Amino acid sequence: MQMTFAGRELDMGRCHVMGIVNVTPDSFSDGGRYNSVELAVQRAREMVADGAAFVDVGGESTRPGAAPVSEQEELDRVCPVVEAIARDVDTVISVDTSTPSVIRETARLGAGLVNDVRALEREGAVDAAVEAGLPVCLMHMKGAPGTMQQNPEYRHVVRDVATYLMDRVRVCEAAGIPAENILLDPGFGFGKTLEHNLQLLATLEQLRVLGYPLLVGMSRKTMLGQITGREVSERLPASLAVATISVLKGASVIRVHDVRETVDAVRVVEAMQAQGY
Ligand SMILES: Nc1nc2[nH]c(S[C@@H](C(=O)O)c3ccccc3)nc2c(=O)[nH]1
Numbered sequence: 001m002q003m004t005f006a007g008r009e010l011d012m013g014r015c016h017v018m019g020i021v022n023v024t025p026d027s028f029s030d031g032g033r034y035n036s037v038e039l040a041v042q043r044a045r046e047m048v049a050d051g052a053a054f055v056d057v058g059g060e061s062t063r064p065g066a067a068p069v070s071e072q073e074e075l076d077r078v079c080p081v082v083e084a085i086a087r088d089v090d091t092v093i094s095v096d097t098s099t100p101s102v103i104r105e106t107a108r109l110g111a112g113l114v115n116d117v118r119a120l121e122r123e124g125a126v127d128a129a130v131e132a133g134l135p136v137c138l139m140h141m142k143g144a145p146g147t148m149q150q151n152p153e154y155r156h157v158v159r160d161v162a163t164y165l166m167d168r169v170r171v172c173e174a175a176g177i178p179a180e181n182i183l184l185d186p187g188f189g190f191g192k193t194l195e196h197n198l199q200l201l202a203t204l205e206q207l208r209v210l211g212y213p214l215l216v217g218m219s220r221k222t223m224l225g226q227i228t229g230r231e232v233s234e235r236l237p238a239s240l241a242v243a244t245i246s247v248l249k250g251a252s253v254i255r256v257h258d259v260r261e262t263v264d265a266v267r268v269v270e271a272m273q274a275q276g277y
Pocket of ligand 1: 062117137187216
């Protein structure tokens with residue numbers, strides 16, 4: 001199952017690692033604009049050298065309670081970074097955005113994937129994605145980042161998430177996004193309790209049978225802290241465990257902070273799977 005990202009073809013039958021490059025000001029100590037672009041490019045280089053097939057650039061902090069970012073601020077943060085990485089690094093640039101103008105502008109600057117935690121629900125986002133002509137990742141989020149973790153409830157989380165994602169697929173395909181350009185993501189931690197997250201992980205292969213490659217992101221997330229009691233900086237072992245489980249259950253893209261370590265975990269799973277059992 002090949003997918004082409006701005007000219008770069010990847011086999012979605014295999015598992016690829018996506019490194020997270022955060023460009024929100026709180027992710028760079030010095031906060032300087034130039035420095036943050038250079039630091040982001042350097043970070044992208046390191047992650048590609050460590051085996052990342054994608055780098056994910058996001059300018060909106062979806063942290064619960066985070067102040068909403070203006071469209072211009074998001075453009076100012078993300079565009080220079082996408083342009084610099086496209087110029088200097090041989091990789092697929094994923095842009096973590098819900099904003100139509102950011103989708104359009106970053107596609108023009110060399111982005112290869114639209115990664116929208118709001119599944120292109122914002123006004124104009126589907127049209128922008130159609131015009132961009134790029135693959136899109138449609139992720140499930142219940143509610144909004146500021147309030148989504150306040151007592152999220154589902155009738156049946158696995159069925160509800162699958163139903164939502166298939167609705168978004170229908171809208172996107174009807175608008176002109178080809179089925180072969182769509183990835184799905186259950187949105188771990190986005191309006192889910194620990195039990196919801198674990199049920200979605202345990203049944204990930206059920207989402208896979210919808211017929212679209214899966215992207216998952218659990219790296220260092222709160223769900224792992226809830227299970228292990230570890231702080232964010234101590235969640236690499238748990239992150240590797242859920243990455244391994246995800247590969248075994250058919251995920252095609254794993255979105256992580258720790259690329260080098262995750263690439264090794266993926267290689268172990270794929271070495272076993274290569275035995276044909
Ligand atoms: N497709 C896809 N995109 C994503 N962007 C993110 S931001 C998240 C994080 O912890 O990285 C996060 C959530 C809340 C606050 C800060 C950061 N998570 C995903 C994911 O799970 N899937």
